[in-house]
Each structure stands twice: as structure tokens, then as C-alpha cells.
Amino acid sequence: MRLSFPDRFHTKLGVRLTVWYSGILILSFLIFSIVSYVSVFSTLKNNKDAIQATLSAYQKQGDDGGIAAIESLTRQTPASSRRKSFFTRVVSPENETLFLSHPQLWQNFEFEARPASGREGEWDYYPSRHDGDLLEVASVRLKNGNILQVGKSIQDGDEVLEHFRDTLLATVIPMVLIGLAGGAFLAFRALKPIRNLTAVTRSIIETARFDSRVPANRTHDELSDLVSLFNLMLEKIEILVQGMKDALDNVAHDLRTPVMRLRAIAEEALRPGNDERTRCEALADCLEETERVTVILDTLMDIAEAETGAMKLRLEDIELSALINDVMALYSYVAETKRVAVSVQAAPGLHLRADALRLRQVIANLVDNAIKYTPDGGRVEISTVKKHDQALLIVRDTGIGIPVAEIARIWERLYRGDKSRSQRGLGLGLSLVKAVVEAHRGTIDVKSDSQTGSIFSLYLPLAST
């Protein structure tokens, strides 16, 4: 059985994540490129402003102090490279060079090609004779009729811009590829827990087995939370399903015996020659047997519910000693008849959040056992005491005790020790006790000795005040 839906979902989500990731990456790269290009461009284009500023400064000097003043100014500017330095020239109206700053930098330009205009706002361009450099020049007419030219080389700026443009263009394609690859990788990584989840879910649907788990992530993010919750849910389901299966098995198994007995009794009764009285006896036996079947069914269901956590506990505030008194009201006559002395030493004021009916059943079971397995003249002591945030209930008897070999098995369903077989009982009592106690988040354990008897210790959390 293939499930196409989760596959499609996963692919679509992966592609979408990739596209989004690389899209955002590429978009931010483009924005970065444009912004930096524009900024570089505008820096370079500031050339003209710088030239104009220098020109007017020189013009002022030139008008006042003539060529000598301009020359002294130009000496202050660096002469190392064309990029940094300003070109300054003074020409006569006849286009004769009167002064040229840093001649080593500028003498190779073709000044003859275009005579200086001397008009403000008009730009002249002089190419170099050797390299492809271009000189951008503004000019102004000095008072004495000479023309002052100030300029800068612009070839470098264009080259930088061009180079910058080329670099950006060359980066775009690898950038897109890296974006796509990164996006795909991240999507793949981010979706890994979901793919695991899908795989586990599919395997559970296909195999109907709840024992597989989604591999846990080491990171603590939303998806790992989901994964651990999902695993927890699987665990719960597994316990429930297993519990139900067990309960069904147990019911089937445990009912066979009484049903077998019923059949035997009925068969026996139907034999020819039986008188009315024998048949009535057999029918009464049958009734008793059905009673036992009912009790087994009820108890098994209770155990299953308590063990799987499906038991609905009607929690209320309970005073433990009151509950013990309820149970004693049930058992006082039984104890009296058996000549077993029952003493209760209950600490007052121990309040629990518990299901009264269930807890009464638990205590009744323990007291019932204690009385049942204590011979005439023996003692049963019930006591409660506060232990930290727990109530400790002890049922101690002077009974026959539980052999060491059997003590671990007494909580098992339907287990009946050798000594207990002579007594009435189904062997379900202690399993129910344990299941109900654990459903109340309590614990129970037992110490036993054939000389002194058994001690059952039941710990239950106290109600928080």
C-alpha cells in the first residue's frame, strides 16, 4: 500500500522551502548589488563637483595673484597618481600653455585637439596619447584674459564601475546556484524529522505495529518537540493496545475454566436417573459459577483499565482514616467470627485526592487478605502515618506469610500461591490492588516472613494543601 498524499505534500513543501530560501537570498543579493553599485557610481560622479570646487578656488587665487599663486596652490596637492591629483593648466587666449601642474602626469594629453573654451558649465575632454585615459576638464576665464583649466582623469572611475558591474554579473549565477543548493539542503535538513515521522506513520499503518519510534533529534526545536510528543503518544497507544490485547487474552483464558466447570456441572446434571434434588443442586452450582464469571470479568476489566490508564478515577478529597473506618465496618464481623483481632491506628488529617470507591476496594482487598490468611487468635494491624508528601498505610498481619519464592509473583494476575489455594478467591485481588494504586500514582510493596506474617506498605501521594 503506497500513500501518495504524504509524498506529494513532502515534495511540495521541500520545493517551496527551497524556492523561498533561494529567492530571498537572491533578492537580498540583488538589493545589495544595486545599492553598492549606485553608491560607487555616485561617489565617482562626484568628480565634477570636486573639479568645480577646485576650479573656483584656483580662479580666486588666479584673479588675485596670477599664475604664481595657482602654482603655489598646486604644489600642495599630491603628484603621485592621476587618480588623486587635479590637472591644472593656464592657457593664453591663443591656446598657449602658460602653466601646467605636475607635467609628468599630464603632458601626454592632446591639448592641441581642442582649445580651452573658457566658458563656465562647459566640459572639455582630452584623450591621452598613450593609454586610453580621458581628462575631464572645466575651465574659466581669468580676469587677465587667460583661461584656467582644472580637471581630473575619469578613466579609472569608469573602469572601476565597469569592473564592478562585471564582477556583480559574474557573481549572480553562482549566487543563484548556491542559493538553490543551500535552500535545497536546508529544506532537506529541516524536513528530516517530518520525513522520519512520515516513514514511521506509514510503517505503523502498514504493519499495525506500534513499537517503532521516530528517531529523536538532539536539537530542541519545534519539530523535535513534535517528534517527542508523537513518540509519547505512540507509547500511550502501544500500552493501550497491548493492554486491550492482554485483557482480551486474559478474558478468553480466564473464562475457559469456569465455562468448563459450568459445562461439566450441566452435563453431570443431565445424566438420566438423576433425581430432582440433584438437578436443583447442579443448577445452584451453575448460578454460583456464573457469579464467579461475572466477578472475573469485572475485575479483569478493572485491571486492564487501571493498567492502561483508561480507568476513570472520580477524584475527590478523601480523609484516609474515614475510608479505613468504612472498610472496618465491612470486615469487623468477619474478623470477629474468625477470632482475628483487628486494630486500627490511623493518623488523623491525612487527605488524599483519590477515587473513594476504588481506594476502598484496595484497602478492603488488603484487609480481606490479611484476615483470610491469619489463623484464629491472630492479629491484623492497620496503621497510617505521614511520610513527607505521602501517606503510608500499613496492613500487618500475623498470618501464614508468603514464601520467598512466591513473593515476586503475588501481583501477577491469577497467581495463587500454594498456601492460598485452600482459600476462596480468584487470584485477581492483588493485581487489581497494584493497578489501582499505580493509577493513583502510588506504590505498594510487601515484606513477608512465615514466622511473623506479612506487611503490606501502601504509599499514596497526599493532597497538596
Next chain:
Amino acid sequence: MRVLVVEDDKKLASYVKKGLREAGFAVDGSDNGDDGLQRALQSSYDAAVVDVMLPKLDGLTLIERMRAQKVLTPVLILSAKRSVDDRIRGLQTGGDDYLTKPFYFTELLARIQALIRRANHESEPTSLKVGDLSMDLLKREVLRAGIRIDLQPREFALLEYLMRNHDRVVSKTMIIEHVWGYGFDPLTNIVDVLISRLRNKVDHNFDRKLIHTFRGVGYALKLS
């Protein structure tokens, strides 16, 4: 007295109807919820026995519709579920009592009679009498053939319950419910013990025994 039995299991239904007829009731039967509701609305019954799981219309809805039509016939709910929640749900819906399958017919009969008594507001007797055994409920005094019998509270409660239901068999479950006040799986022979104590006091010195054991069913107080 007329009783309606709505139960789809044929064998169980005929067993209940037969028992009720023998106890002196006029009985109508119905094997599905729809038909049961029609009957309950059309005729007047003193009591109804309604199974929860029914074809066509489930028992709880049936009771709800009955109550919506202001039909106040007391209803005993039969159910295979025995959790406290189901019981409460049944009673909240408008059922008057609740009985879990499997049940003893004597228990069903006793519960129906109690429902009818309650519905008819029968006055509480102040004394009970069965043969030469009498009980004064006000003075809480028990006499047998004029001789005073001292009983402890639980013994008194048990005897009172047996006398109120004299000539009827009551089950151990019913006894526990009435004498101790809660439905509880009888783990050990607490009822047997109480019965035998009562026997010692009520029957021991007399030739004519009043308390009878019905093996597999329960106990009854009767003259013969």
C-alpha cells in the same frame, strides 16, 4: 400493575416477561426502541424496563423522549456496562434505577417493586411483621414470639431489609448495597458472616426457621 419491557434479546426478554407475569404484573414487550417509545407514549405503565443498547433508538434517547413528552413512568435501565459514569449518565437522562447485566431476576423484581412503591408515594410503615417476628422501626426493637432480640446496627439493617422484602430472594449484591450503602464486589463472605450472626439470634432457638439460603442466588426471609 402494568410493566413495559423494552429488550431486544429475545431469550432475556421472555425470561423477564415470564417472571414479571408470575409476580402478578401485566406485561407488554417491545424489541426495539422506536416501538418501545410509541408504546410508552400511548399507554400508561406503572413501570418500564429499558435496555440501553436497542435497535432503531437507543434506550437513553428513548427515556429522554419519554421525559420530554412528560411521561413520568419510572424506568429501570438495563445495561451491559457497569462503570459508574454509565450509571450516572443513565440516571441523569431520566432513568430511575440502573441494573447491570448479568442480573438476578429477583433483583430486577425487587427494584421494580421499589420503583412503583416510590412512584405511588406509599407511606413508610412504622413496623414490620413476618409470622411471629416483628420489628418496631421507631423503637428499633425486634421481638420473636414475644421475646426481645438484641441486634447490632448492621444486623438490624439486614433484618429490616429482609423483612421489607419478605418472601423474596435478595442477592448478596443487593444486601451489600442496602446494609453498607455501596455497591461493592463482595470479596469475601462478609454477607455470609452477617447472615449467620443474624440466624444465630433470630432462628437459633426456634424450630421454625425464617432465614433461608438460596444457593447461588441469595437469601430470603419467609415462613415456609
